[in-house]
Every structure is written in structure tokens, then in C-alpha cells.
Amino acid sequence: MTGANARQCGGQDALYAEASRTHGRMIARLCAGYEAEPGLREDLEQEMHFQLWRSFAIYTGQCSLATWIHRVAHNVGARHVDKAVRGKRIEVLADLDGVDVADDRADPEAQADAAVTLDRLYALIWRLRPIDRQLLLLHLEEVDAAESAEITGLTPGAVATRIHRIKVLLAKDFAKGDVS
Amino acid sequence: MTGNEPDAPTTMWKQQSVQPHILTPQEIRARIDRLDGRIRRRNRIEYIAGALVLMVFAVFAIRQIARGNFDLATMGAILSMFGAGTVIWQLHRRTSPVEAIDGARPSVEIYCMGLRRQRDALASVWLWYVAPCVPGLVAIYVAVLLKTEARNWPFVAAMGLIQIAFVAWVILINRRAARVLDAELEAQAGPR
Numbered sequence: 168m169t170g171a172n173a174r175q176c177g178g179q180d181a182l183y184a185e186a187s188r189t190h191g192r193m194i195a196r197l198c199a200g201y202e203a204e205p206g207l208r209e210d211l212e213q214e215m216h217f218q219l220w221r222s223f224a225i226y227t228g229q230c231s232l233a234t235w236i237h238r239v240a241h242n243v244g245a246r247h248v249d250k251a252v253r254g255k256r257i258e259v260l261a262d263l264d265g266v267d268v269a270d271d272r273a274d275p276e277a278q279a280d281a282a283v284t285l286d287r288l289y290a291l292i293w294r295l296r297p298i299d300r301q302l303l304l305l306h307l308e309e310v311d312a313a314e315s316a317e318i319t320g321l322t323p324g325a326v327a328t329r330i331h332r333i334k335v336l337l338a339k340d341f342a343k344g345d346v347s
Numbered sequence: 348m349t350g351n352e353p354d355a356p357t358t359m360w361k362q363q364s365v366q367p368h369i370l371t372p373q374e375i376r377a378r379i380d381r382l383d384g385r386i387r388r389r390n391r392i393e394y395i396a397g398a399l400v401l402m403v404f405a406v407f408a409i410r411q412i413a414r415g416n417f418d419l420a421t422m423g424a425i426l427s428m429f430g431a432g433t434v435i436w437q438l439h440r441r442t443s444p445v446e447a448i449d450g451a452r453p454s455v456e457i458y459c460m461g462l463r464r465q466r467d468a469l470a471s472v473w474l475w476y477v478a479p480c481v482p483g484l485v486a487i488y489v490a491v492l493l494k495t496e497a498r499n500w501p502f503v504a505a506m507g508l509i510q511i512a513f514v515a516w517v518i519l520i521n522r523r524a525a526r527v528l529d530a531e532l533e534a535q536a537g538p539r
Binding site for chain 2: 236237
């Protein structure tokens with residue numbers, strides 16, 4: 168390894184260390200949103216971390232570290248979903264307008280149970296196409312609309328529309344919340 | 348942050364128990380080695396397969412020319428060498444390992460770019476995978492047909508038809524896969 172490479176790798180390693188320290192838990196949650204099977208989820212998480220480390224070789228502060236991490240991680244997740252759909256491992260996905268939260272297991276009382284609600288939330292996430300899934304995951308991570316627009320490249324108007332649909336979905340099926 | 352009070356699913360989402368798996372420097376090096384190994388293996392297989400195909404046609408063409416037989420079959424072999432070389436080069440070019448993800452570009456843009464690249468490669472399989480082999484194959488079939496007795500023509504025709512059916516099947520399944528990607532791209536195009 169040359170001196171320049173070593174310096175570059177040092178920067179890359181330091182950036183990765185900071186990213187995994189500050190966003191490691193978010194990445195783990197994200198992986199759960201992109202892969203239902205625990206074994207494959209672990210592989211996906213490692214792939215996300217590896218791709219993040221690789222990407223830091225070209226990071227020169229073009230955007231905030233958080234935006235960079237979200238973009239890279241969601242891209243790995245979207246590719247993973249895309250591969251699973253084409254490999255017919257998972258069924259064709261729906262968009263926000265076409266998705267429903269089917270749940271024939273739980274009665275209304277049981278649905279109030281946190282674990283059941285989280286299961287239903289996952290069932291909804293796993294049915295969505297990558298872009299809608301990304302927006303829902305960003306919403307759940309409490310990333311605001313402007314930052315979501317910057318991360319995804321969608322217009323703020325498109326993000327606002329989709330987030331509204333997400334809020335309606337969540338309010339209708341998960342909580343008695345404000346959807347305004 | 349959203350500026351609103353987090354709703355129940357959001358709170359539940361963030362409070363769920365997760366155990367992040369952070370890669371150690373050793374795990375990163377191991378993954379780099381694995382990636383490099385995969386690329387080396389892939390290149391080796393491509394080069395060996397390519398060399399074998401080229402060698403078979405080259406040996407045939409050289410022997411024919413050495414015997415003074417520069418006929419249609421020899422032309423077919425030479426054309427097939429060019430065809431196989433083109434296909435191998437295209438395969439190598441189009442399936443090169445994916446570069447590091449550029450986080451400077453919006454995620455939808457990178458995602459759609461990847462889908463577009465795959466769709467175009469699949470939809471144009473006929474052009475870069477099938478077409479380069481056609482001249483050589485046609486020349487060889489015609490040469491074989493001319494040298495075959497008329498009573499054996501049905502057999503040669505049947506072989507030709509099987510080959511055509513196989514090629515059509517390759518084009519069809521690739522176009523179908525391209526259409527799936529197209530649908531995904533259209534869905535992403537929605538309200539931007």
C-alpha cells in the first residue's frame with residue numbers, strides 16, 4: 168500500500184467508523200425494512216456496511232455525512248429488493264396507493280399490542296416498492312421532508328404528497344394520529 | 348426532523364431492539380479479498396471459455412486454409428471467431444463489477460440509472476449477443492447444406508430450426524426481463 172493509499176484508507180476507515188457509530192442502529196433498522204428473512208438480513212447489513220466503506224473512498228463532503236449514508240444504504244437496500252423480485256424470491260411489490268395492511272391474525276385488542284403492531288408495520292413495509300419503501304423508512308426515522316427530497320432526488324412536492332399518503336396509511340391502520 | 352410529534356409507529360420503529368453489526372477492519376479486508384477473488388475467477392472463466400471457442404474455430408480455419416480450401420465453411424469459422432470475440436468483449440464490458448455507490452447523487456437517480464443500464468443490456472441482447480454470431484453460423488449452415496446430400500437436408504434443416512428456436516428463446520426471456528425493469532422504471536417515474 169502506498170503512502171497516499173494508506174492516507175486515503177485512513178480517511179475512509181475514519182469516516183466509516185464515524186458513520187457506523189452514529190448511524191449503525193439506523194442501518195440495522197433499515198435492513199430489517201428491506202429484508203424479512205433474518206439470515207439474509209444479516210448479509211444485507213454487512214453488504215450495506217461494506218458498500219458504505221467503499222463509498223467513502225469518493226466522499227469529499229459533497230453533501231452531509233447523514234445524507235450520504237442514507238443514499239448509499241437505501242441504494243443497497245433497493246438493489247437487494249430488486250434482485251429478490253427478479254429472482255421471484257418475493258412477490259411483485261405495490262406502491263402507496265395500492266398497498267393494504269392485511270391482518271387476519273389479530274383482533275382489534277391484540278392489534279394494540281406493540282409487537283403485533285410492529286409486525287404489521289413490517290408487513291406493510293415489505294409490500295412496498297423501493298422508492299415508497301425508502302420514503303416510509305425515512306419517515307419512520309424522522310427525517311424531514313426537505314432532507315428526504317435531498318436524499319432521494321424527488322421534488323419536495325412529490326415527497327410531500329407521498330408522505331401525506333404514508334401518514335394517512337399509518338393513521339388509518341396503526342394509530343389514531345393527525346394526518347395533516 | 349419532522350417537527351411534528353412522532354406518531355406511534357414512528358416511536359415503535361425507533362424503539363425496537365436492534366443489534367448493529369459493524370464491520371471490523373479484518374472483515375472489510377476479507378470482503379475486499381472475496382470481491383477481488385470473484386472478479387479474478389470470473390475473468391479467468393471468461394478468458395478460458397473465450398480462448399477455447401476461438402481455438403476451435405481458428406484450428407479449423409487454419410487447417411482449411413493450409414489445405415487450400417478457403418471455402419464458405421472457412422469463412423464461417425473466421426466470422427464465428429469475430430462473433431465469439433465480440434460477444435466475450437461485450438459480456439466483459441457489460442457485466443463488469445459494480446463501482447462504489449456515489450452518495451453525491453440522489454438515491455432515486457442512482458437506482459434508476461442501474462435499472463436503465465440492466466434494461467438496455469437485456470433488451471439489446473439480440474444486438475450484442477445474438478447478431479455477432481449470426482453471419483458465422485449462417486455461413487457454416489449453408490456450407491454444410493451445400494455439402495450434404497439432398498436426402499439429409501431435413502436433418503440439417505431440423506438442426507438449424509433448433510438453433511433458431513434456442514436463439515429466439517434467449518431473446519424472448521431477456522426481453523421479458525427487460526419489460527419487468529421497464530415497469531419498475533415507469534413506476535419510479537411517477538410524481539417526481
